[in-house]
Amino acid sequence: EAQVTQNPRYLITVTGKKLTVTCSQNMNHEYMSWYRQDPGLGLRQIYYSMNVEVTDKGDVPEGYKVSRKEKRNFPLILESPSPNQTSLYFCASSSPGLAGGRYNEQFFGPGTRLTVL
Amino acid sequence: GDSVTQMEGPVTLSEEAFLTINCTYTATGYPSLFWYVQYPGEGLQLLLKATKADDKGSNKGFEATYRKETTSFHLEKGSVQVSDSAVYFCALSDPAGGSYIPTFGRGTSLIVHP
Numbered sequence: 001e002a003q004v005t006q007n008p009r010y011l012i013t014v015t016g017k018k019l020t021v022t023c024s025q026n027m028n029h030e031y032m033s034w035y036r037q038d039p040g041l042g043l044r045q046i047y048y049s050m051n052v053e054v055t056d057k058g059d060v061p062e063g064y065k066v067s068r069k070e071k072r073n074f075p076l077i078l079e080s081p082s083p084n085q086t087s088l089y090f091c092a093s094s095s096p097g098l099a100g101g102r103y104n105e106q107f108f109g110p111g112t113r114l115t116v117l
Numbered sequence: 118g119d120s121v122t123q124m125e126g127p128v129t130l131s132e133e134a135f136l137t138i139n140c141t142y143t144a145t146g147y148p149s150l151f152w153y154v155q156y157p158g159e160g161l162q163l164l165l166k167a168t169k170a171d172d173k174g175s176n177k178g179f180e181a182t183y184r185k186e187t188t189s190f191h192l193e194k195g196s197v198q199v200s201d202s203a204v205y206f207c208a209l210s211d212p213a214g215g216s217y218i219p220t221f222g223r224g225t226s227l228i229v230h231p
Contacts, residue, residue, distance in 0.1 A: 004160075035221075041223065042221060043206060043221040043223075094218075104210060106208075108162065111159070111160050
């Protein structure tokens with residue numbers, strides 16, 4: 001089954017304790033991205049990657065790191081989490097296709113609900 | 118840069134009512150337009166899309182028409198059901214304008230009462 005998986009689905013942690021949220025896709029997609037969703041603010045892009053070893057900042061990258069060492073995986077790293085990073089996080093993937101991304105449908109993971117105390 | 122503006126919610130309707138959720142956009146190039154839906158506790162999934170002016174995307178009774186002259190892509194459904202309760206996101210993809218990853222609106226929550 002074509003899918004994007006995220007782990008963990010739920011995480012409660014404390015300020016300053018490093019954590020990693022994993023994301024994996026089995027569709028051989030080139031593009032992957034991370035979003036956070038907050039009430040009243042909608043979906044905001046954190047980082048995106050257009051291929052292995054190619055990453056770029058989205059709208060709200062502060063406090064986050066990513067890496068893309070393999071095509072299928074795109075982990076999100078919080079080196080020193082703070083309470084303002086409490087949020088619902090989504091990973092997504094897509095393929096540029098023949099039109100360079102113009103028609104690309106995003107496939108989303110189920111989400112990771114993070115609470116930082 | 119590119120942007121998407123959606124009407125604020127929540128939109129509250131009775132079952133079988135007519136639904137419109139407004140979406141307008143600004144884009145540098147000639148974007149493709151999308152509607153995504155997020156059911157409670159789930160990730161977003163594509164509902165419908167349109168890739169050129171005057172195209173109509175449709176799925177599950179929902180429709181949206183790409184209006185280039187008004188830069189709009191309003192979502193409509195003739196008769197909503199309780200199961201349509203969800204958050205709806207309008208989005209655009211505009212690689213020519215530098216948006217290789219779609220730009221999303223803030224989302225509109227729809228609540229349908231029996």
